[in-house]
Amino acid sequence: AVLAAGAVATLAEVAGDVQRAAGAAERLFELLDAQPTIRPPSSAALLPHPVRGHITLENICFTYPGREIPALCHFDLSIQAGERVAVVGPSGAGKSTLLGLLLRFYDPDQGRVTLDGFDIRTLDIAALRNVMGVVAQEPVLFSGSVADNLRYGCPGASSGKLRAAAADASAIDFIDALPQGFDTPLGPGGVQLSGGQRQRLAIARALLKNPAVLLLDEATSALDAESERLVQQALDRLMRGRTSIVIAHRLATVINADRLLVLKDGQLVASGTHAELITTSPLYRHLAALQFGA
Numbered sequence: 341a342v343l344a345a346g347a348v349a350t351l352a353e354v355a356g357d358v359q360r361a362a363g364a365a366e367r368l369f370e371l372l373d374a375q376p377t378i379r380p381p382s383s384a385a386l387l388p389h390p391v392r393g394h395i396t397l398e399n400i401c402f403t404y405p406g407r408e409i410p411a412l413c414h415f416d417l418s419i420q421a422g423e424r425v426a427v428v429g430p431s432g433a434g435k436s437t438l439l440g441l442l443l444r445f446y447d448p449d450q451g452r453v454t455l456d457g458f459d460i461r462t463l464d465i466a467a468l469r470n471v472m473g474v475v476a477q478e479p480v481l482f483s484g485s486v487a488d489n490l491r492y493g494c495p496g497a498s499s500g501k502l503r504a505a506a507a508d509a510s511a512i513d514f515i516d517a518l519p520q521g522f523d524t525p526l527g528p529g530g531v532q533l534s535g536g537q538r539q540r541l542a543i544a545r546a547l548l549k550n551p552a553v554l555l556l557d558e559a560t561s562a563l564d565a566e567s568e569r570l571v572q573q574a575l576d577r578l579m580r581g582r583t584s585i586v587i588a589h590r591l592a593t594v595i596n597a598d599r600l601l602v603l604k605d606g607q608l609v610a611s612g613t614h615a616e617l618i619t620t621s622p623l624y625r626h627l628a629a630l631q632f633g634a
């Protein structure tokens with residue numbers, strides 16, 4: 341999975357020579373040590389503000405370097421600004437690749453990806469990644485305080501903003517209960533957080549960044565019921581009003597999505613709501629039974 345990365349990295353590993361402004365997506369990119377095949381544009385266009393978050397993938401084919409079988413092929417998709425889309429499919433179907441192309445970890449061999457009508461290859465890459473919020477399965481937290489971790493994508497954020505984001509992410513209660521609140525050190529030698537707490541910190545970080553487009557790889561690991569409820573509440577607040585593309589592992593996510601995309605062997609084989617697909621798509625029915633017990 342392209343968005344998965346080590347759970348705790350040191351600040352030095354994380355920062356490198358990455359521009360802070362580029363935010364979490366850029367940092368993940370560095371951590372993943374992906375070999376980019378992308379070529380920066382000679383004259384990068386700036387996105388007009390505000391970014392609406394209308395995304396298209398137009399007849400995309402993409403094969404990873406050194407591989408023979410395309411990871412995505414003849415892939416056509418249009419996602420409306422503010423639409424909440426959940427992506428499901430068997431392992432290797434191309435779900436992470438879809439997110440990777442949106443973040444420009446790779447460029448397609450054929451076709452184009454657009455954001456608000458702009459071919460993303462013509463956009464400044466840091467600016468592109470700045471409008472994308474990423475919440476990975478295993479949130480990357482680095483050694484530093486809770487506040488440092490939250491400010492990563494938004495360095496100048498005031499402590500009032502930190503509190504507001506933490507509250508929206510259902511994280512304020514556990515942060516306030518830490519020995520030094522927002523100044524509590526995390527990581528090796530610091531406080532160890534539970535999986536659900538880490539996810540809510542990652543959600544708070546994304547809320548602070550306030551991206552037009554949200555890319556989310558839901559955690560597969562089971563949380564206890566209370567933690568699950570808090571994470572779900574935080575995710576609902578995070579996705580509200582933004583284009584959201586979620587690799588879905590939770591029943592609540594597929595039920596609440598405006599549209600589900602079912603991927604198989606690099607192709608979009610079905611789309612619709614959960615209720616529609618349960619009746620029309622045998623593959624979806626199978627996946628839903630397997631993953632969500634639906």
Ligand code: ATP
Pocket residue numbers: 341342404405407410411429430431432433434435436437438
């Ligand atoms: P999973 O649910 O297991 O994460 P996925 O649906 O996200 O799977 P992808 O990770 O997008 O699937 O993989 C699609 C195809 O591309 C697979 O055949 C996979 O082996 C291949 N692939 C993915 N990442 C790379 C990579 N970095 N280099 C080479 N091949 C890759």
